[in-house]
Amino acid sequence: MSYFQEFWKGIWKENPVLVLMLGMCPTLAVSSSAKNALGMGLATTFVLVGSNMVISMVRKVVPDKVRIPCYIVIIAVFVTIVEMLMAAYAPAELNRTLGIYIPLIVVNCIVLGRAEAFASKNGVIASGLDGLGMGFGFTLALMALGAVREFLAEGTLFELQVIPGWEPFMLMKLPPGAFIVLGFFLAGMNLLKIRQARREGKKYTPPEIDCSRCNICNR
């Protein structure tokens, strides 16, 4: 696979939220507005790129038996660095809104998932690009969800009013709204894929998320 493909697959073909279904917890929690989604997505991208590259560097040094604790330590270090940098340099309001979610990146399954499934088997540059692509894919999916939810709830985008006099639909801003909008997104994603398969004259098969994509148990 070329480097560009390593980057691109995270955005569309293997989008972590819409295809791999990883990191659902932050997806549901932080997509209540487009602005929050953007901040959370970029913080996660930074952690993903950093941890992926370091894990790829140490993949031959760290013994297999203790690899998971080592990965967790590396990821936790990057998350804490992001937290400190945000407290020091990010706008106060963004820091206040995202403050409680940043420590949760440690247990975001995308980060550990990519460490296990990709960075522990591939080179440093490929792993960095994989992290960047997965991070951008996560950010874009989160932002799309956040924008739709914010628009339906308050008629605003990035806190700017688009339609004056919108009757508030607060369900969309609360957790159930996240499930509803995500459901429609996944349905739309499947519809696109089914159409594409039909155009190519093939029968649609769901994405293969099988043991060849993951090595958590079969080492």
Added chain:
Amino acid sequence: MKEILRLTLSIGLVCLIGGAALAYVNVKTDGPRQEAAAKTLVDSLKLVLPPETASTTKAASVDGVDFYDAQDSAGRTIARAAVGSSSLGFGGEMKVLVGLSPDNRILGVMVTEHNETPGLGTKATNRKAQKSLWDVLAGKATEDAFPPNAYLDSFTDRPATGFSLGSDSQGQTVQAISGATTSCKAVLDAVNAVCRAVHTTEGR
């Protein structure tokens, strides 16, 4: 035995390097982090204090309420601000900043920390100006640092002697927002905590 030693050493080494990296970033960002926290506090203090305020200094805390004195450019104390808290919010802890004139009238109220439900409880806590996307694109948007909130503004210009919810004329009352009663009560509780602290400082 040798295996255990190797595993322990490698995980220990990873932790050691990670710890060192964290210590380095911690030292490097310590100054900026404290500056950012201080700036956030000063920025919000200025919003509830008179526009002549040039500097603020921390004064003594009374009954868990932190007081800040505001000086004008000549160094005279012209007002003060207090941070009251309440645990009665729908999402728990809430912190409310109250500006006070020298004769203990309320200059302004704003919620600095809360955990209320977006769209319901936040009607009682958020000062948020609604800017229109089209105005921003046309370059007509104006920046309002202290947008109005009907509930929070109902405290303004009244003496800080304690408030209660209701519409009757007995004592000082404020009107709760329907759908946000619990959040209104929490704001009221925090403002009343400030009022009690003010009473204590006056009694001394």
